[in-house]
Amino acid sequence: MNVVIFGASGMVGQGVLRACLLDPEVDQVLVVVRRPVGITHLKLREVLHEDFADLSALAGRFADLDACFYCLGVSAAGHDEAEYTRLTYDFTLAAAGAVSADNPAIVFTYVSGEGTDSTERGRVMWARVKGRTENALLATGMDTYLFRPGYIRPRHGAVSRTRAYRLTYALTSWLYPVLHRLAPAHTTTTDHLGRAMLAVARTRPPGDRVLYSRDINRLGA
Template sequence: MNVVIFGASGMVGQGVLQACLRDERVSGVLAVVRGPLGVSHPKLREVVHTDFTDLTAIRDEFAGLDACFFCLGVSSAGRKEAEYVRITHDYTLAAARAVGADNPSLTFTYVSGEGTDTTEKGRSMWARVKGRTENELLAMPFHAYMFRPGYIQPRYGAVSRTALYRRLYRLTSWLYPVLRRVIPRHVTTTDHLGRAMIAVTELGGTGPTVLYSPDINRLGDPDRSREREA
């Protein structure tokens, strides 16, 4: 399959990119980036683009895609609502319209989060914006899947671009095995996310469209992948 990744420089996007490069089912990866990733691989092709609200100039690059893995996002902390809406909602919908044009068989996966508010009426700004984004994606004419992970443990060198988060992950990484035992329904890894995104592309729009950490871990289980290949 041929996929495009938005947000490949972020922690989640790095994990998804590495999963795609390792997986034999993925034949080509297009990464839409603001600057070079510094990653070299025969499968990988980068397109540098700066205006994520308008992808018209690179629309021809999206021909023949099977899936879009949208991992671009920011924390709402310290941001005004207008800025958060532009990055979280506007960038996502611009990408969805560009990659999904005349491609109803496309699978679009969006990294949302636990607590997303699809009523769009709650008190939490980030949850309302994520909910609005999910609602609009699910109404579009392609196969859309919303990923709502809780705590995400970075794996295989994936690191957050946010300095505060990097420090927090360094301080708390030892906790992941504990969290996995105590609250397994609320934790996953960047690697499981990547493999789960590849897995849902094979579902052809079937199954639940909103996936939480248990669904992500089940679909992204490496033992399950080996069983399928056997």
């Protein structure tokens, strides 16, 4: 299986990249990043790119892919709706169009988050934008799966690029066993998320295309 990861330098993307490199059924891993991920591996190919709204310069680099794991995302803090839409909706749809152009049967997995608003009309800005993004992906006709994790525990050195999140994880990570025992349907890890995305890419399970933490933990066990 040949896969591409967008956002491999972020916390979630780091977990997905690790899962892909460890999986014997994954032959090649292409990562599209702004800066090097700092990993050397026989499976790994790296493409440095600045403008994620325009991937035309990468035409031909996405041939022969089986799956796309889209993990690129930013915190809504400090962004108005127009800018957050550009970073979330525009970037995601640009990637979907680019990877599906040469691979119409590709599996596209998108990480949004628990609380995403599919109606696109709620009061919470990030949830509306994420919901609009999910709906647009489903409308493309691609084989799309939407991951909505709740609290994610970083594992094996995975680190968020958002300072506030790093602080939160540093203060609460030791509580994860308790949190998971009390709210197993709302907690997961970067390990489980990475393995669950690979499981979906391999099996293309029928039914609901929206997966929450409980589904992620089951698939990534």
